Amino acid sequence: MKPGRAAIAAAILAALGVAWAAVATLRAPSAALDRARVGHAAVGAAGEEVVSLEAAEGVYRPNVVHVRRGAPLRLRVAVRDADGCASRLLVPDLGVDLALEPGRTAEALVPAPPPGAHVFTCGMKMVKGTIVVE
Ligand SMILES: [Cu+2]
DSSP states (O other), X not given: OOXXXXXXXXXXXXXXXXXXXXXXXXXXXXXXXXXXXXXXXXXXXXXOEEEEEEEETTEEESSEEEEOTTSOEEEEEEESOOOGGGGEEEEGGGTEEEEOOTTSEEEEEESSOOSEEEEEEETTSOSEEEEEEO
């Protein structure tokens, strides 16, 4: 191999190494944070499905919630702590964008959530969960 090629090969390997390290860094924490914590909705006073989440230590509990279809959905988020992008909870499919304030419970009502899996995320879409309307 000519010196020029060796240098190029080394540069490519170095770049791949950096890219791999970056991917590993991004994936490792979210894999841990996204571990499934499954919950089910409760039935509210008006027959709505009530999803109660807790936001604490940068995760949502539960992060997979099963909901009965055909009922309005009330989303409640009890906020223990909410730093940075965890101070918002988004459910793009359902048009929900909640501001989370520590010590308070944020709430949204979705009149007719369509069946399917609806992803919810923190403000930067790093921490995720799913509301499954069955
Ligand atoms: Cu985030």
